[in-house]
Amino acid sequence: MKFQTTQKKVCEWYAKRIDAGNDTLQELLRFESPIAYTAGTYGWNADIYSFGNVAIITGDRPFGNVKPDYELRRKYERLAEGKSKEERRKLIDEFIKEVYK
Numbered sequence: 001m002k003f004q005t006t007q008k009k010v011c012e013w014y015a016k017r018i019d020a021g022n023d024t025l026q027e028l029l030r031f032e033s034p035i036a037y038t039a040g041t042y043g044w045n046a047d048i049y050s051f052g053n054v055a056i057i058t059g060d061r062p063f064g065n066v067k068p069d070y071e072l073r074r075k076y077e078r079l080a081e082g083k084s085k086e087e088r089r090k091l092i093d094e095f096i097k098e099v100y101k
Helices: 006-014 070-080 085-099
Strands: 003-005 016-019 035-038 043-051 056-060
Touching: 003 085, 006 016, 006 056, 016 085, 043 085, 056 085
Parallel strands: 003 035, 016 056
Antiparallel strands: 035 043, 043 056
């Protein structure tokens, strides 16, 4: 079950934060559950997925410190199609490495 938190807290917890935009990594993250979410005046802002010392942040108002380009996100979405949970987890690890290379 995810809990509500603040952008400030997430920034304190994770030095590496990937801004995944909205609806761009749905296939890649299909079997993952967000650990937390942020909300504001207009409701839900973003979901936070935790992978070790890296957070992938998706939503209407994500706030990562790096934003991979659309082509890289699309590449991993295509690779994730039809894959098992374990295969997708490996792809997530590869995605994170490619973002921070």
